[in-house]
Amino acid sequence: MKPLPRSFYARDTVQVARDLLGKRLVRRSRTGLTSALIVETEAYLERTDPACHTFRGKTPRNAAMFAPPGHLYVYMIHARWCLNVVTAAEGIGDAVLIRAAEPRDGLPLMRDRRQREDDRELTRGPARLAEALDIDGKLNGYDLTLGRRLWLCDAPDDWADESLIATSPRIGISVNQQAPLRFFVVANRYVSGPQKLNRRP
Template sequence: MPSSRVRLPVSFYARPALTVARELLGTHLVLEGEAGRRVGRIVETEAYVGAHDLACHASKGRTARTEVLFGPPGRAYVYLIYGMYHCFNVVTDVEGVASAVLVRAVEPVEGLPPALRTDGPGRLCRAMGLTLGHNRWDLQCAPLYLEEGSTVEEARVARGPRIGVDYAGEWAREPYRLWVRGSQHVSRPPARRGLESA
């Protein structure tokens, strides 16, 4: 069944990664295919703000893998970690600035069993059916896209350090991970008191 919600425009993505990471909370990630329509409400994101961000893949330079990060905005960046888990990102900011937002968790909305685990980027991609085959897809015209969802009030937004980027030194401590407080689908609670802020 076609959705009455509006697909997010290029202008939504053509902003700094931290802004997009915040605004993605509450929106819907959609994949339409032979298996039907799968929809998840985004409840957790991580911002990677450019080549100067040592946690960002682009920090090691412009390569065949990272080329998509340099724009244009509104493209999918999907990569494989540990040889088995896919991670889905959206490319942000203006063309030439290598930044993106990792979608870490969604709440099942349509086509996904309510009890299905969608916490963490690997589980999310497995549940949605996202693979390397979706890398570089234009979210404006592909059957993979993001659409308007429900607004998340600022009081319900938590922030803390990103996960799994200890190699990035001081950049690992930046509060660039955002999530919806109280969601049972968030991948990991704060490691200790004091890391969560409004």
């Protein structure tokens, strides 16, 4: 359960987005420990990507995206929290959105936080995942390499096989809609989004 080192995050953002599939996301809060295996991510690129929150520069909201790689960027959309990990290098403004994961530890606690019994309703979608893991704006800017409240670590290599990883356009954005910057585990029941996006290319 050792946290991934900062060097994992300090790489090309698209590569990190792909490599995050299969990693274990662990949350330790006062109420207990929960964890889930990442099955869906999206890359957001400051330099070339109008859909990226930092595309038009630094603001109070997106300041955490300019922190060193391995820090957390939590933002609110439609009255719900979503989580990203900062990538590339400090001051760049790139991040990877964690869109979905497969529950592993602490399912009863996740059901309680989500007020849902169906396992697919726990962590399928970025805001559902955040709520299941008790992640909100208070964790914005948190360092994921500390291994205390929230961190990422290697997991049994279920999805190392490239044939199980596919790419698609990102979900829910209104600009740069064609860019293939979404990554997901094929045929995993916890992947969000419309079915037609979730097939192999």
